[in-house]
Amino acid sequence: MHRLQTLLLPRLKSCAALLALIGLTGVARAQEAAETVNRWGLGEPASDYGYRFTDLFWLITILVGVSFVLVLILIAIPVIRDRARPGHKASFDHGSSLHDKQVTTVISVITFLVLDAWVLVIAMQDLREAYWAYPDGDDEGVYEVQVLAQQWSWNFRAAGADGEFGTADDILSNSELVVPVGRPVSFQMTSKDVIHALFLPEMRMKKDVNPGDLNKAWFQANRSGDFTILCAELCGFAHYQMHGKLTVLEQDTFNEWEQEASKLALAAFDSEDTESQWAWDWEQ
Amino acid sequence: MSGDHIHPEPTSFLSKYVFSHDHKVIAKQFMWFGLIWLGIGGIMAMMIRWQLANPGMPVPAIGEFLFPRTNGVLDPATYNTLFTMHGTIMIFLGLTPLMIGAFGNWCIPLMIGARDMIFPLLNMLSFWTVFVGGCVGFYSLFVPMGANEAGWTSYATLSTTVGAQGLGETLWAVAVFLIGASSIMGGINYMTTIIRLRAPGMTWGKLPLTVWALFLTSVLNVLFIPVIGSAMILLFLDRAVGTSFFTPASLMQGGGGGDPILYQHLFWIFGHPEVYILILPAWGFVCDLLSFFARKPAFGYRASVGAMTAVTVLSAVVYGHHMFTTGLSPMLGESFMLLTMIISVPAEILFFNWLHTLWKGNLRLEVPMLWAIGVIFVFGLGGLTGIYLATIGTDIFLHDTYFVVGHFHLTMAASALFGTFGALTFWFPKMFGRRMNQTLGKIHFWGTIVPLTFVFCLMFAMGYAGMPRRYFDHTSAEWLADLQHMNKMATHAAFLLGAVQLVFVYNFIKSRFWGPVAEENPWEVGTLDWSMPTPVPYYNFKEIPTVHTGPHEFSHPALGEDRDWIPMTEKLPT
Numbered sequence: 001m002h003r004l005q006t007l008l009l010p011r012l013k014s015c016a017a018l019l020a021l022i023g024l025t026g027v028a029r030a031q032e033a034a035e036t037v038n039r040w041g042l043g044e045p046a047s048d049y050g051y052r053f054t055d056l057f058w059l060i061t062i063l064v065g066v067s068f069v070l071v072l073i074l075i076a077i078p079v080i081r082d083r084a085r086p087g088h089k090a091s092f093d094h095g096s097s098l099h100d101k102q103v104t105t106v107i108s109v110i111t112f113l114v115l116d117a118w119v120l121v122i123a124m125q126d127l128r129e130a131y132w133a134y135p136d137g138d139d140e141g142v143y144e145v146q147v148l149a150q151q152w153s154w155n156f157r158a159a160g161a162d163g164e165f166g167t168a169d170d171i172l173s174n175s176e177l178v179v180p181v182g183r184p185v186s187f188q189m190t191s192k193d194v195i196h197a198l199f200l201p202e203m204r205m206k207k208d209v210n211p212g213d214l215n216k217a218w219f220q221a222n223r224s225g226d227f228t229i230l231c232a233e234l235c236g237f238a239h240y241q242m243h244g245k246l247t248v249l250e251q252d253t254f255n256e257w258e259q260e261a262s263k264l265a266l267a268a269f270d271s272e273d274t275e276s277q278w279a280w281d282w283e284q
Numbered sequence: 285m286s287g288d289h290i291h292p293e294p295t296s297f298l299s300k301y302v303f304s305h306d307h308k309v310i311a312k313q314f315m316w317f318g319l320i321w322l323g324i325g326g327i328m329a330m331m332i333r334w335q336l337a338n339p340g341m342p343v344p345a346i347g348e349f350l351f352p353r354t355n356g357v358l359d360p361a362t363y364n365t366l367f368t369m370h371g372t373i374m375i376f377l378g379l380t381p382l383m384i385g386a387f388g389n390w391c392i393p394l395m396i397g398a399r400d401m402i403f404p405l406l407n408m409l410s411f412w413t414v415f416v417g418g419c420v421g422f423y424s425l426f427v428p429m430g431a432n433e434a435g436w437t438s439y440a441t442l443s444t445t446v447g448a449q450g451l452g453e454t455l456w457a458v459a460v461f462l463i464g465a466s467s468i469m470g471g472i473n474y475m476t477t478i479i480r481l482r483a484p485g486m487t488w489g490k491l492p493l494t495v496w497a498l499f500l501t502s503v504l505n506v507l508f509i510p511v512i513g514s515a516m517i518l519l520f521l522d523r524a525v526g527t528s529f530f531t532p533a534s535l536m537q538g539g540g541g542g543d544p545i546l547y548q549h550l551f552w553i554f555g556h557p558e559v560y561i562l563i564l565p566a567w568g569f570v571c572d573l574l575s576f577f578a579r580k581p582a583f584g585y586r587a588s589v590g591a592m593t594a595v596t597v598l599s600a601v602v603y604g605h606h607m608f609t610t611g612l613s614p615m616l617g618e619s620f621m622l623l624t625m626i627i628s629v630p631a632e633i634l635f636f637n638w639l640h641t642l643w644k645g646n647l648r649l650e651v652p653m654l655w656a657i658g659v660i661f662v663f664g665l666g667g668l669t670g671i672y673l674a675t676i677g678t679d680i681f682l683h684d685t686y687f688v689v690g691h692f693h694l695t696m697a698a699s700a701l702f703g704t705f706g707a708l709t710f711w712f713p714k715m716f717g718r719r720m721n722q723t724l725g726k727i728h729f730w731g732t733i734v735p736l737t738f739v740f741c742l743m744f745a746m747g748y749a750g751m752p753r754r755y756f757d758h759t760s761a762e763w764l765a766d767l768q769h770m771n772k773m774a775t776h777a778a779f780l781l782g783a784v785q786l787v788f789v790y791n792f793i794k795s796r797f798w799g800p801v802a803e804e805n806p807w808e809v810g811t812l813d814w815s816m817p818t819p820v821p822y823y824n825f826k827e828i829p830t831v832h833t834g835p836h837e838f839s840h841p842a843l844g845e846d847r848d849w850i851p852m853t854e855k856l857p858t
Contacts (some may be wrong), residue, residue, distance in 0.1 A: 039749060090645040091644040094584075095637065096584065127677065195544060206680050212532020212535065
């Protein structure tokens with residue numbers, strides 16, 4: 001330590017100057033950065049079940065935060081109070097008495113109930129009432145979308161005006177998806193090549209898209225607007241560019257758009273173009 | 285029975301230092317090997333952080349040399365290779381050789397009172413197999429058509445010929461297979477040694493907890509490395525021979541057809557126990573170090589052993605939590621969620637025992653002790669944040685975001701690394717007969733734990749804000765571009781973290797060759813390894829000692845005033 005002091009003290013002035021310089025550039029940088037928006041959190045969810053993620057996240061955060069502060073206190077007290085010093089002796093305790101075992105068991109059970117079981121019960125509810133409560137195909141108003149992922153874009157197919165998949169008026173789109181507000185949107189998804197994952201962050205929805213297998217997912221938008229589509233599973237070197245746009249329209253606007261888009265699709269249909277004729281019967 | 289397989293001390297340089305059968309030399313080989321790879325993996329991490337904060341800017345200092353074709357700028361494929369190999373190297377070539385290879389070899393025979401491992405030749409083969417594996421892995425970076433770009437998990441079909449044409453992925457599979465084979469050899473050797481070569485009186489209830497942890501690690505290695513081994517064989521066949529274990533029929537030109545999800549099951553059946561393979565030795569070090577430096581018996585020895593054993597057993601049945609978004613059936617998903625929550629109970633017991641061991645001790649806050657307390661801190665953070673990921677309701681959003689990256693770096697990377705630093709600084713005087721500089725050690729500790737906590741906690745915020753992992757450039761998507769300020773902050777802190785490691789390198793190398801000569805038992809600990817002269821003689825024990833006392837009988841009331849510890853070979857005064 002002494003050597004360090006003799007090394008640093010004569011250079012104190014230059015050290016201070018250096019620190020000041022770093023500080024100043026920091027300020028300049030911060031001013032520059034202030035012009036761009038810096039997001040810290042996550043906006044309001046845009047899907048009906050999205051609030052469930054936020055609620056559960058912050059419940060866990062409170063539980064975890066309290067536990068961690070307790071751990072810190074339990075580390076800090078002995079570190080400050082029980083430091084080795086002349087004349088000080090550690091207590092001799094193997095922690096193997098019946099009493100110690102009882103205390104350990106009780107604390108473990110309480111921690112499990114508070115930290116784990118509570119969260120588990122809510123999570124089970126969320127899964128059964130929301131994430132895994134896939135809308136029934138017979139339900140009126142379910143908007144069905146077939147997804148074919150590929151390196152590196154999303155192909156979407158909606159049934160169009162006739163409500164049948166695999167017909168000439170299917171609405172096909174690439175990396176852009178238009179859906180109605182207030183109706184369940186149900187996905188059936190597969191991939192052409194590698195595993196992708198359809199990630200709609202504002203909807204709090206994510207599901208892997210596997211080749212050779214149909215996966216399903218759903219959400220229901222609670223407001224109109226433009227949202228984000230991302231790929232969440234590493235799918236090759238352009239993985240980071242496999243994003244798209246999700247547009248949620250009010251019901252009236254959506255109906256107009258659907259009719260129009262279906263008409264355009266019918267006009268543009270090319271039976272020679274087998275590449276674009278992927279589709280499957282909607283699996284119930 | 286007690287390790288009488290005495291073989292003559294070799295005299296030639298090759299058989300003494302290179303192809304040595306001596307567990308102490310092999311331990312040091314593993315140690316230097318692991319440290320070098322840790323450095324390489326660390327440099328890769330720095331390049332990854334550079335790219336994330338400054339997309340499209342040439343990597344300073346080493347970029348021009350490493351990527352001359354792009355003037356030092358990383359391209360997406362190279363970036364993918366970097367995070368793939370960073371993970372592979374840190375797990376298989378950095379931490380595993382250091383914790384299990386180096387300290388498994390060093391601690392087990394010395395702490396149980398054996399003259400060597402039970403299979404010295406297998407022990408040597410274990411090192412040279414991982415060495416060859418490391419060379420194959422390194423070579424895979426330079427082959428035509430590219431190195432592995434599919435992530436350390438290398439999910440099919442991105443890792444089959446559908447997604448990766450190059451030789452690099454194939455060589456990666458070979459390298460992982462070889463490294464795994466080495467771990468199996470080590471595991472068999474450690475288990476057999478611990479079962480067969482314990483000194484008289486060294487009962488299972490008197491084993492230092494480090495040895496217990498290494499024993500359980502070996503059990504996991506022997507049970508689960510074969511699973512990744514078979515996955516690698518299947519992947520190799522898919523790539524080299526044209527089979528289709530992991531490629532679905534819809535993608536096969538000439539018939540056949542398998543399932544890419546099969547790969548995920550195989551990978552995680554191994555992959556989750558692997559987390560515990562890395563964390564168990566660190567837990568063992570912490571259990572012992574806390575007791576040694578708090579001058580107090582390890583609280584609840586039996587409960588700790590039970591907890592570690594329970595974790596070992598349960599680790600086999602929780603792997604599904606890595607696949608919550610894969611499309612598991614709801615019943616499987618819920619079962620894995622419940623099982624994952626249950627595995628937190630033994631971890632909690634272990635935690636209470638650690639905190640209890642500190643309580644009312646006589647704490648000597650030397651460098652190894654700081655690292656041990658550091659493990660409690662980072663493992664606390666990492667373990668608690670595991671709850672978000674075990675809960676499917678929150679995992680659906682957080683899966684494959686930076687939240688996961690922060691979580692697993694704290695639990696298995698930082699905890700394992702801190703445990704390794706604790707072990708390195710603790711056993712250094714016995715390994716090399718010299719002492720490390722304490723001031724530099726403390727600077728290194730604080731310079732590591734502060735930026736490290738900052739970086740990985742910031743990653744929780746990034747993940748909560750929805751930033752996906754394994755993205756070459758987060759500014760490419762509008763919704764993520766406004767998170768770039770966090771990326772920049774994390775990179776600054778990560779560079780500081782990287783720079784502070786140079787203090788360790790300097791301290792380690794300088795102390796190794798020029799440090800002050802250490803006493804034989806500088807920490808005043810009673811375990812058998814510290815009863816040895818320094819340097820430890822070739823046969824370790826001239827006479828196999830008889831053990832009378834447990835490893836943690838510190839501050840025993842019968843010991844009197846002048847010392848608070850007792851060698852395991854002495855009887856406690858009555």
